[in-house]
Amino acid sequence: xxxxxxxxxxxxxHMWCPxxxxxxxxxALVRAIETMxxxxxxxxxxxxxxxxxxxxxxVDVHTLHTLxxxxxxxxxxxxxxxxxxxxxxxxxxxxxxxxxGNHFIHAARRNIAITALVMNNRIYGMTxxxxxxxxxxxxxxxxxxxxxIDPAFDVVALSVAAGATFVARCTxxxxxxxxxxxxxAILHEGFSVVEILSQCPTYFGRANKLGDAAEMLRGLxxxxxxxxxxxxxxxxxxxxxxxxxxxxxxxYCAEYEKIMQRxxxxxx
Amino acid sequence: xxxxxxxxxxxxxxxxxxxxxxxxFCPTSVLEMDSQGKATAVRLEAxxxxxxxxxxxxxxxxTVETTDKEEKP
Ligand SMILES: Cc1ncc(C[n+]2csc(CCOP(=O)(O)OP(=O)(O)O)c2C)c(N)n1
Ligand code: SF4
Ligand code: SF4
Ligand code: SF4
Ligand SMILES: [Mg+2]
Numbered sequence: 001x002x003x004x005x006x007x008x009x010x011x012x013x014h015m016w017c018p019x020x021x022x023x024x025x026x027x028a029l030v031r032a033i034e035t036m037x038x039x040x041x042x043x044x045x046x047x048x049x050x051x052x053x054x055x056x057x058x059v060d061v062h063t064l065h066t067l068x069x070x071x072x073x074x075x076x077x078x079x080x081x082x083x084x085x086x087x088x089x090x091x092x093x094x095x096x097x098x099x100x101g102n103h104f105i106h107a108a109r110r111n112i113a114i115t116a117l118v119m120n121n122r123i124y125g126m127t128x129x130x131x132x133x134x135x136x137x138x139x140x141x142x143x144x145x146x147x148x149i150d151p152a153f154d155v156v157a158l159s160v161a162a163g164a165t166f167v168a169r170c171t172x173x174x175x176x177x178x179x180x181x182x183x184x185a186i187l188h189e190g191f192s193v194v195e196i197l198s199q200c201p202t203y204f205g206r207a208n209k210l211g212d213a214a215e216m217l218r219g220l221x222x223x224x225x226x227x228x229x230x231x232x233x234x235x236x237x238x239x240x241x242x243x244x245x246x247x248x249x250x251x252y253c254a255e256y257e258k259i260m261q262r263x264x265x266x267x268x
Numbered sequence: 269x270x271x272x273x274x275x276x277x278x279x280x281x282x283x284x285x286x287x288x289x290x291x292x293f294c295p296t297s298v299l300e301m302d303s304q305g306k307a308t309a310v311r312l313e314a315x316x317x318x319x320x321x322x323x324x325x326x327x328x329x330x331t332v333e334t335t336d337k338e339e340k341p
Contacts, residue, residue: 003328007328012283012327012328013282013283013285013327014327016326017285018285018286018287018326019285019287019288019289019326020326021326022326023325023326023327023328024323024324024325024326026326026328027323027324027325027326027328028323030328031323172324172326173324175320175323175324176323179323201287212287212288213287213288213289213326214287214288214289214291214292214293217289217292217293217324218292
Protein backbone atom coordinates (compact mmCIF):
# COMPACT_ATOMS: atom_id res chain seq x y z
CA UNK A 1 0.00 0.00 0.00
CA UNK A 2 1.67 3.17 -1.21
CA UNK A 3 -0.16 5.52 1.15
CA UNK A 4 1.73 3.94 4.05
CA UNK A 5 4.77 6.04 3.34
CA UNK A 6 2.77 9.13 4.27
CA UNK A 7 1.68 7.69 7.64
CA UNK A 8 3.41 7.55 11.02
CA UNK A 9 2.29 3.98 11.54
CA UNK A 10 3.90 3.79 14.97
CA UNK A 11 1.03 5.93 16.30
CA UNK A 12 -1.71 3.62 14.98
CA UNK A 13 -4.37 2.71 15.90
CA HIS A 14 -5.07 6.42 16.12
CA MET A 15 -6.78 8.28 19.01
CA TRP A 16 -10.10 9.04 17.33
CA CYS A 17 -13.30 7.32 18.47
CA PRO A 18 -14.79 4.44 16.46
CA UNK A 19 -16.50 5.87 13.37
CA UNK A 20 -15.07 9.40 13.76
CA UNK A 21 -15.13 11.19 10.40
CA UNK A 22 -11.72 12.74 11.06
CA UNK A 23 -10.16 9.35 10.27
CA UNK A 24 -11.84 9.29 6.87
CA UNK A 25 -10.47 12.79 6.17
CA UNK A 26 -6.97 11.51 7.00
CA UNK A 27 -7.60 8.55 4.69
CA ALA A 28 -8.69 10.79 1.78
CA LEU A 29 -5.95 13.36 2.36
CA VAL A 30 -3.09 10.86 2.15
CA ARG A 31 -4.69 9.32 -0.95
CA ALA A 32 -5.03 12.75 -2.59
CA ILE A 33 -1.35 13.43 -1.86
CA GLU A 34 -0.41 9.98 -3.14
CA THR A 35 -2.23 10.46 -6.47
CA MET A 36 -0.18 13.62 -7.05
CA UNK A 37 3.02 11.73 -6.27
CA UNK A 38 4.17 14.48 -3.93
CA UNK A 39 7.27 13.87 -1.87
CA UNK A 40 6.92 14.11 1.90
CA UNK A 41 9.49 16.89 1.88
CA UNK A 42 7.38 19.31 -0.13
CA UNK A 43 4.39 19.23 2.22
CA UNK A 44 3.88 21.07 5.50
CA UNK A 45 0.79 20.42 7.59
CA UNK A 46 -0.03 22.91 10.32
CA UNK A 47 -2.81 22.38 12.83
CA UNK A 48 -4.23 23.97 15.97
CA UNK A 49 -6.04 22.19 18.81
CA UNK A 50 -9.01 19.81 18.68
CA UNK A 51 -9.66 16.18 17.80
CA UNK A 52 -9.38 17.23 14.13
CA UNK A 53 -6.06 18.98 14.73
CA UNK A 54 -4.55 15.70 15.92
CA UNK A 55 -4.40 14.71 12.26
CA UNK A 56 -0.91 16.25 11.93
CA UNK A 57 0.42 13.63 14.33
CA UNK A 58 -0.37 10.84 11.89
CA VAL A 59 1.06 12.14 8.63
CA ASP A 60 4.75 11.70 7.89
CA VAL A 61 5.34 15.09 6.27
CA HIS A 62 6.65 18.28 7.89
CA THR A 63 4.16 18.99 10.68
CA LEU A 64 3.44 21.68 13.24
CA HIS A 65 0.88 21.24 16.01
CA THR A 66 0.24 24.77 17.27
CA LEU A 67 -2.39 26.77 19.21
CA UNK A 68 -6.17 26.59 19.17
CA UNK A 69 -7.46 28.82 16.35
CA UNK A 70 -4.01 30.02 15.34
CA UNK A 71 -2.92 27.38 12.82
CA UNK A 72 -3.44 29.74 9.88
CA UNK A 73 -1.24 32.39 11.51
CA UNK A 74 1.61 29.90 11.92
CA UNK A 75 1.00 28.57 8.42
CA UNK A 76 1.17 32.09 6.99
CA UNK A 77 4.65 32.45 8.47
CA UNK A 78 5.76 29.08 7.09
CA UNK A 79 4.39 29.83 3.63
CA UNK A 80 5.92 33.32 3.45
CA UNK A 81 9.34 32.01 4.41
CA UNK A 82 9.18 28.95 2.12
CA UNK A 83 6.66 29.68 -0.65
CA UNK A 84 7.81 26.65 -2.64
CA UNK A 85 6.28 24.28 -0.08
CA UNK A 86 2.67 23.06 -0.11
CA UNK A 87 1.05 24.17 3.13
CA UNK A 88 -2.08 22.35 4.29
CA UNK A 89 -4.02 23.45 7.38
CA UNK A 90 -6.61 21.00 8.72
CA UNK A 91 -8.91 22.63 11.29
CA UNK A 92 -11.98 21.80 13.31
CA UNK A 93 -15.14 23.89 12.98
CA UNK A 94 -14.46 25.53 16.34
CA UNK A 95 -10.76 25.92 15.63
CA UNK A 96 -11.37 27.50 12.21
CA UNK A 97 -14.46 29.62 12.82
CA UNK A 98 -14.95 30.27 16.53
CA UNK A 99 -11.62 31.20 18.12
CA UNK A 100 -9.90 31.18 14.71
CA GLY A 101 -12.52 33.10 12.74
CA ASN A 102 -10.45 36.26 12.49
CA HIS A 103 -7.36 34.47 11.19
CA PHE A 104 -9.58 32.61 8.76
CA ILE A 105 -11.14 35.64 7.06
CA HIS A 106 -7.85 37.49 6.83
CA ALA A 107 -5.95 34.55 5.35
CA ALA A 108 -8.73 34.31 2.76
CA ARG A 109 -8.60 38.07 2.10
CA ARG A 110 -4.85 37.91 1.39
CA ASN A 111 -5.28 34.97 -0.97
CA ILE A 112 -2.17 33.29 0.37
CA ALA A 113 -1.57 29.89 -1.25
CA ILE A 114 -2.57 27.71 1.68
CA THR A 115 -5.05 24.82 1.66
CA ALA A 116 -7.46 25.24 4.58
CA LEU A 117 -9.60 22.25 5.54
CA VAL A 118 -12.60 22.73 7.80
CA MET A 119 -13.38 19.33 9.30
CA ASN A 120 -16.92 20.25 10.24
CA ASN A 121 -18.53 17.91 12.77
CA ARG A 122 -20.68 20.79 14.10
CA ILE A 123 -19.37 20.41 17.65
CA TYR A 124 -16.36 20.83 19.92
CA GLY A 125 -15.41 17.16 20.03
CA MET A 126 -12.26 17.40 22.09
CA THR A 127 -13.72 19.31 25.01
CA UNK A 128 -16.92 17.33 25.39
CA UNK A 129 -19.55 18.44 22.92
CA UNK A 130 -20.10 22.18 23.28
CA UNK A 131 -21.88 23.79 20.31
CA UNK A 132 -19.84 25.65 17.69
CA UNK A 133 -20.52 28.42 15.14
CA UNK A 134 -21.28 25.62 12.67
CA UNK A 135 -23.75 23.67 14.84
CA UNK A 136 -26.71 25.67 13.57
CA UNK A 137 -30.14 26.14 15.16
CA UNK A 138 -32.17 23.48 16.93
CA UNK A 139 -29.39 21.09 17.79
CA UNK A 140 -28.57 19.63 21.19
CA UNK A 141 -25.14 20.15 22.70
CA UNK A 142 -23.51 19.99 26.13
CA UNK A 143 -23.86 23.79 26.33
CA UNK A 144 -27.36 23.82 24.83
CA UNK A 145 -29.44 21.32 26.83
CA UNK A 146 -32.65 22.91 25.45
CA UNK A 147 -31.21 23.22 21.91
CA UNK A 148 -29.30 25.96 20.14
CA ILE A 149 -30.69 29.29 18.92
CA ASP A 150 -27.55 30.37 17.02
CA PRO A 151 -27.64 30.12 13.21
CA ALA A 152 -24.53 28.60 11.60
CA PHE A 153 -22.07 30.29 9.30
CA ASP A 154 -22.30 29.14 5.70
CA VAL A 155 -18.58 28.31 5.31
CA VAL A 156 -18.76 28.44 1.53
CA ALA A 157 -20.44 31.85 1.32
CA LEU A 158 -18.21 33.23 4.07
CA SER A 159 -15.02 32.03 2.36
CA VAL A 160 -16.05 33.41 -1.03
CA ALA A 161 -16.98 36.77 0.50
CA ALA A 162 -13.70 36.94 2.42
CA GLY A 163 -11.71 36.40 -0.78
CA ALA A 164 -10.79 32.72 -0.96
CA THR A 165 -10.17 31.80 -4.60
CA PHE A 166 -10.95 28.08 -4.37
CA VAL A 167 -13.96 27.06 -2.28
CA ALA A 168 -15.47 23.60 -2.10
CA ARG A 169 -17.60 21.37 0.09
CA CYS A 170 -17.63 17.60 0.41
CA THR A 171 -18.55 14.92 2.92
CA UNK A 172 -17.02 11.87 4.59
CA UNK A 173 -19.60 9.72 2.77
CA UNK A 174 -18.63 10.91 -0.73
CA UNK A 175 -15.00 9.86 -0.42
CA UNK A 176 -14.03 9.78 -4.10
CA UNK A 177 -15.36 13.32 -4.46
CA UNK A 178 -13.38 14.32 -1.37
CA UNK A 179 -10.11 12.91 -2.77
CA UNK A 180 -10.63 14.73 -6.06
CA UNK A 181 -11.53 18.03 -4.38
CA UNK A 182 -8.59 17.83 -1.98
CA UNK A 183 -6.25 17.25 -4.91
CA UNK A 184 -7.59 20.30 -6.76
CA ALA A 185 -7.49 22.42 -3.61
CA ILE A 186 -3.83 21.54 -2.97
CA LEU A 187 -2.90 22.31 -6.57
CA HIS A 188 -4.71 25.68 -6.52
CA GLU A 189 -2.46 28.77 -6.49
CA GLY A 190 -4.25 30.83 -3.89
CA PHE A 191 -6.19 30.44 -0.65
CA SER A 192 -8.34 27.34 -0.90
CA VAL A 193 -11.03 26.26 1.52
CA VAL A 194 -12.52 22.80 1.63
CA GLU A 195 -15.37 22.31 4.06
CA ILE A 196 -15.72 18.63 4.86
CA LEU A 197 -19.00 17.67 6.50
CA SER A 198 -17.91 15.05 9.01
CA GLN A 199 -19.38 13.05 11.87
CA CYS A 200 -18.70 13.03 15.60
CA PRO A 201 -20.77 10.04 16.69
CA THR A 202 -19.60 10.41 20.30
CA TYR A 203 -20.95 13.90 21.00
CA PHE A 204 -22.95 15.38 18.13
CA GLY A 205 -24.43 12.04 17.14
CA ARG A 206 -25.34 10.96 20.65
CA ALA A 207 -26.74 14.33 21.78
CA ASN A 208 -28.91 14.55 18.68
CA LYS A 209 -29.93 10.88 18.55
CA LEU A 210 -28.51 10.44 15.06
CA GLY A 211 -27.53 6.80 15.50
CA ASP A 212 -24.14 5.25 14.88
CA ALA A 213 -21.45 6.42 12.45
CA ALA A 214 -23.00 4.55 9.49
CA GLU A 215 -26.38 6.13 10.25
CA MET A 216 -24.77 9.58 10.37
CA LEU A 217 -23.10 8.90 7.01
CA ARG A 218 -26.50 8.01 5.57
CA GLY A 219 -27.62 11.43 6.79
CA LEU A 220 -24.77 13.06 4.83
CA UNK A 221 -25.65 10.98 1.78
CA UNK A 222 -29.32 11.92 1.86
CA UNK A 223 -28.90 15.49 3.10
CA UNK A 224 -26.54 16.69 0.36
CA UNK A 225 -26.69 17.09 -3.42
CA UNK A 226 -24.21 18.10 -6.14
CA UNK A 227 -24.05 21.87 -6.62
CA UNK A 228 -26.58 23.18 -9.14
CA UNK A 229 -28.89 20.19 -8.98
CA UNK A 230 -32.65 20.57 -9.34
CA UNK A 231 -33.31 18.74 -6.08
CA UNK A 232 -32.00 21.77 -4.18
CA UNK A 233 -34.63 24.03 -5.75
CA UNK A 234 -37.38 21.66 -4.62
CA UNK A 235 -35.89 21.15 -1.16
CA UNK A 236 -33.85 24.14 0.10
CA UNK A 237 -32.84 22.20 3.20
CA UNK A 238 -30.46 20.10 1.12
CA UNK A 239 -26.79 21.11 1.34
CA UNK A 240 -24.82 21.46 -1.87
CA UNK A 241 -21.47 19.72 -2.48
CA UNK A 242 -18.86 20.49 -5.08
CA UNK A 243 -16.71 23.41 -6.17
CA UNK A 244 -18.26 26.87 -5.62
CA UNK A 245 -15.38 29.17 -6.57
CA UNK A 246 -12.22 28.63 -8.57
CA UNK A 247 -10.46 31.70 -9.88
CA UNK A 248 -7.04 33.24 -10.28
CA UNK A 249 -6.16 36.37 -8.37
CA UNK A 250 -2.84 37.85 -7.22
CA UNK A 251 -1.33 35.49 -4.64
CA TYR A 252 0.11 36.96 -1.44
CA CYS A 253 3.61 35.40 -1.51
CA ALA A 254 4.06 36.35 -5.18
CA GLU A 255 2.99 39.93 -4.42
CA TYR A 256 5.29 40.01 -1.42
CA GLU A 257 8.21 38.89 -3.61
CA LYS A 258 7.49 41.80 -5.96
CA ILE A 259 7.56 44.26 -3.06
CA MET A 260 10.86 42.78 -1.88
CA GLN A 261 12.31 43.27 -5.35
CA ARG A 262 11.09 46.85 -5.41
CA UNK A 263 12.62 47.47 -2.01
CA UNK A 264 15.95 45.96 -3.08
CA UNK A 265 16.01 48.02 -6.27
CA UNK A 266 15.25 51.19 -4.27
CA UNK A 267 18.29 50.61 -2.07
CA UNK A 268 20.76 50.28 -4.95
CA UNK B 269 -11.25 -3.28 -21.12
CA UNK B 270 -12.47 -5.45 -18.30
CA UNK B 271 -13.46 -4.29 -14.84
CA UNK B 272 -10.62 -4.50 -12.33
CA UNK B 273 -10.89 -7.66 -10.25
CA UNK B 274 -9.90 -8.37 -6.69
CA UNK B 275 -6.27 -9.31 -6.26
CA UNK B 276 -6.06 -9.13 -2.49
CA UNK B 277 -8.08 -7.96 0.49
CA UNK B 278 -6.40 -7.18 3.78
CA UNK B 279 -7.99 -6.01 7.02
CA UNK B 280 -5.59 -5.00 9.76
CA UNK B 281 -7.44 -6.18 12.85
CA UNK B 282 -5.42 -4.18 15.39
CA UNK B 283 -6.42 -0.95 13.65
CA UNK B 284 -10.13 -1.78 13.23
CA UNK B 285 -12.35 -0.20 15.91
CA UNK B 286 -15.52 -1.92 14.78
CA UNK B 287 -17.43 1.19 13.69
CA UNK B 288 -19.39 -0.85 11.12
CA UNK B 289 -19.09 1.68 8.27
CA UNK B 290 -17.53 -0.82 5.86
CA UNK B 291 -20.18 -3.42 6.70
CA UNK B 292 -23.06 -0.96 6.26
CA PHE B 293 -22.03 0.26 2.81
CA CYS B 294 -20.44 -2.73 1.05
CA PRO B 295 -22.63 -3.11 -2.07
CA THR B 296 -22.38 -6.92 -2.08
CA SER B 297 -22.46 -7.68 1.67
CA VAL B 298 -18.95 -9.11 1.77
CA LEU B 299 -18.26 -7.90 5.29
CA GLU B 300 -19.67 -8.70 8.71
CA MET B 301 -18.82 -7.90 12.30
CA ASP B 302 -17.29 -10.86 14.15
CA SER B 303 -17.81 -11.90 17.77
CA GLN B 304 -14.96 -9.62 18.88
CA GLY B 305 -16.55 -6.56 17.31
CA LYS B 306 -14.13 -6.35 14.39
CA ALA B 307 -15.03 -6.33 10.71
CA THR B 308 -14.21 -9.44 8.75
CA ALA B 309 -14.63 -10.54 5.13
CA VAL B 310 -17.00 -13.49 5.06
CA ARG B 311 -17.95 -13.57 1.36
CA LEU B 312 -14.84 -12.47 -0.50
CA GLU B 313 -16.02 -14.28 -3.64
CA ALA B 314 -18.76 -11.63 -3.93
CA UNK B 315 -16.33 -8.69 -3.67
CA UNK B 316 -16.45 -6.47 -6.76
CA UNK B 317 -13.24 -4.69 -5.69
CA UNK B 318 -14.94 -1.27 -5.67
CA UNK B 319 -12.57 -0.18 -2.90
CA UNK B 320 -15.20 1.87 -1.09
CA UNK B 321 -14.59 0.09 2.24
CA UNK B 322 -10.91 0.97 1.96
CA UNK B 323 -11.64 4.63 1.18
CA UNK B 324 -14.30 5.10 3.88
CA UNK B 325 -12.63 3.27 6.76
CA UNK B 326 -11.85 5.93 9.40
CA UNK B 327 -9.10 3.72 10.77
CA UNK B 328 -7.30 3.05 7.47
CA UNK B 329 -7.54 -0.64 8.32
CA UNK B 330 -8.53 -1.96 4.88
CA THR B 331 -6.40 -2.47 1.77
CA VAL B 332 -8.06 -3.66 -1.44
CA GLU B 333 -5.72 -4.47 -4.29
CA THR B 334 -7.10 -4.89 -7.77
CA THR B 335 -5.79 -6.44 -10.95
CA ASP B 336 -4.75 -4.02 -13.66
CA LYS B 337 -7.67 -2.57 -15.62
CA GLU B 338 -6.15 -3.88 -18.86
CA GLU B 339 -5.67 -7.39 -17.55
CA LYS B 340 -7.99 -10.09 -18.95
CA PRO B 341 -9.84 -12.06 -16.29
C1 LIG C 1 -7.04 29.18 23.68
C2 LIG C 1 -7.82 27.94 23.92
N1 LIG C 1 -9.13 28.03 24.21
C3 LIG C 1 -9.84 26.91 24.40
C4 LIG C 1 -9.25 25.68 24.34
C5 LIG C 1 -10.08 24.45 24.59
N2 LIG C 1 -10.39 23.73 23.36
C6 LIG C 1 -9.62 22.71 22.93
S1 LIG C 1 -10.18 22.04 21.52
C7 LIG C 1 -11.52 23.10 21.48
C8 LIG C 1 -12.56 23.05 20.39
C9 LIG C 1 -12.48 21.85 19.52
O1 LIG C 1 -13.50 21.86 18.57
P1 LIG C 1 -13.19 21.79 17.04
O2 LIG C 1 -12.21 22.82 16.65
O3 LIG C 1 -14.49 21.80 16.32
O4 LIG C 1 -12.45 20.39 16.88
P2 LIG C 1 -13.01 18.89 17.07
O5 LIG C 1 -12.49 18.45 18.41
O6 LIG C 1 -14.49 18.92 17.02
O7 LIG C 1 -12.42 18.14 15.95
C10 LIG C 1 -11.49 23.96 22.56
C11 LIG C 1 -12.50 25.00 22.82
C12 LIG C 1 -7.87 25.63 24.02
N3 LIG C 1 -7.24 24.46 23.88
N4 LIG C 1 -7.19 26.76 23.83
S1 SF4 D 1 -15.02 13.10 20.31
FE1 SF4 D 1 -15.98 13.25 18.30
S2 SF4 D 1 -14.52 14.42 17.04
FE2 SF4 D 1 -13.41 13.67 18.86
S3 SF4 D 1 -12.51 11.70 18.22
FE3 SF4 D 1 -14.48 11.24 19.19
S4 SF4 D 1 -15.92 11.17 17.47
FE4 SF4 D 1 -14.10 12.23 16.74
S1 SF4 E 1 -14.74 0.74 8.55
FE1 SF4 E 1 -12.68 0.20 9.29
S2 SF4 E 1 -12.73 0.51 11.52
FE2 SF4 E 1 -14.85 0.50 10.79
S3 SF4 E 1 -15.47 -1.65 11.07
FE3 SF4 E 1 -14.73 -1.46 8.96
S4 SF4 E 1 -12.55 -2.00 9.07
FE4 SF4 E 1 -13.22 -1.64 11.16
S1 SF4 F 1 -14.09 -3.57 -2.17
FE1 SF4 F 1 -16.27 -3.05 -2.42
S2 SF4 F 1 -17.27 -5.01 -2.73
FE2 SF4 F 1 -15.26 -5.49 -1.93
S3 SF4 F 1 -15.54 -5.65 0.31
FE3 SF4 F 1 -14.98 -3.53 -0.11
S4 SF4 F 1 -16.92 -2.44 -0.33
FE4 SF4 F 1 -17.36 -4.63 -0.53
MG1 LIG G 1 -15.58 20.13 15.72
